[in-house]
Amino acid sequence: xxxxxxxxxxxxxxxxxxxxxxxxxxxxxxxxxxxxxxxxxxxxxxxxxxxxxxxxxxxxxxxxxxxxxxxxxxxxxxxxxxxxxxxxxxxxxxxxxxxxxxxxxxxxxxxxxxxxxxxxxxxxxxxxxxxxxxxxxxxxxxxxxxxxxxxxxxxxxxxxxxxxxxxxxxxxxxxxxxxxxxxxxxxxxxxxxxxxxxxxxxxxxxxxxxxxxxxxxxxxxxxxxxxxxxxxxxxxxxxxxxxxxxxxxxxxxx
Ligand code: PGA
Numbered sequence: 411x412x413x414x415x416x417x418x419x420x421x422x423x424x425x426x427x428x429x430x431x432x433x434x435x436x437x438x439x440x441x442x443x444x445x446x447x448x449x450x451x452x453x454x455x456x457x458x459x460x461x462x463x464x465x466x467x468x469x470x471x472x473x474x475x476x477x478x479x480x481x482x483x484x485x486x487x488x489x490x491x492x493x494x495x496x497x498x499x500x501x502x503x504x505x506x507x508x509x510x511x512x513x514x515x516x517x518x519x520x521x522x523x524x525x526x527x528x529x530x531x532x533x534x535x536x537x538x539x540x541x542x543x544x545x546x547x548x549x550x551x552x553x554x555x556x557x558x559x560x561x562x563x564x565x566x567x568x569x570x571x572x573x574x575x576x577x578x579x580x581x582x583x584x585x586x587x588x589x590x591x592x593x594x595x596x597x598x599x600x601x602x603x604x605x606x607x608x609x610x611x612x613x614x615x616x617x618x619x620x621x622x623x624x625x626x627x628x629x630x631x632x633x634x635x636x637x638x639x640x641x642x643x644x645x646x647x648x649x650x651x652x653x654x655x656x657x658x659x660x661x662x663x664x
Pocket of ligand 1: 643
């Protein structure tokens with residue numbers, strides 16, 4: 411199972427080594443088999459790359475963002491080529507905080523998804539409705555977000571990619587979504603994509619859940635049939651809140 415940790419705009423240079431060494435040691439001590447990936451602010455990727463190499467850690471790096479261009483006059487951006495230099499494996503695209511605060515449209519998100527895939531990294535596409543609405547309304551919203559990727563890239567778009575279902579209202583609010591509802595949405599996402607691309611058999615596209623995950627609720631999510639993994643925000647910032655979640659996942663992993 412994949413455990414994705416999104417640090418967002420948090421962290422400090424001088425805590426990185428301590429955090430990663432401690433997390434790595436705990437993973438070894440408790441023989442953790444899940445794949446753990448941390449997504450720090452981009453400026454820390456290079457330091458973390460060195461730290462992970464030094465301690466021979468299996469922790470994977472994810473980027474929180476990428477530009478739609480490879481190089482050129484695009485001030486302030488980071489290219490997928492640069493991410494590859496630091497062994498980044500996954501790239502989050504379309505997180506609601508980027509869609510909202512940086513006005514990333516479905517069109518921009520699709521271009522980012524495309525450039526990540528074309529360059530051999532794995533996009534983690536974040537989708538999810540903004541408000542607590544009826545299942546049917548959410549369904550239309552989510553299908554539209556998925557369709558924008560199909561329109562841009564074609565029916566094979568989701569091969570070698572991950573989807574993170576993150577209802578916007580559940581992010582950072584302390585109010586996670588109902589696990590049964592999430593399970594139904596995941597089934598919808600999986601069957602919708604499988605119907606378009608028969609490469610996916612038995613709904614085997616990976617769909618993570620994100621939104622106020624903590625040690626108190628994580629089991630309720632990972633025990634559901636169609637929830638393949640999780641995306642943790644706030645609770646991933648400290649070992650004392652993150653590691654208990656990892657241990658629960660490890661114990662009950664499918
Ligand atoms: P949260 O963030 O766990 O703090 O709700 C999740 C996310 O935005 O990925």
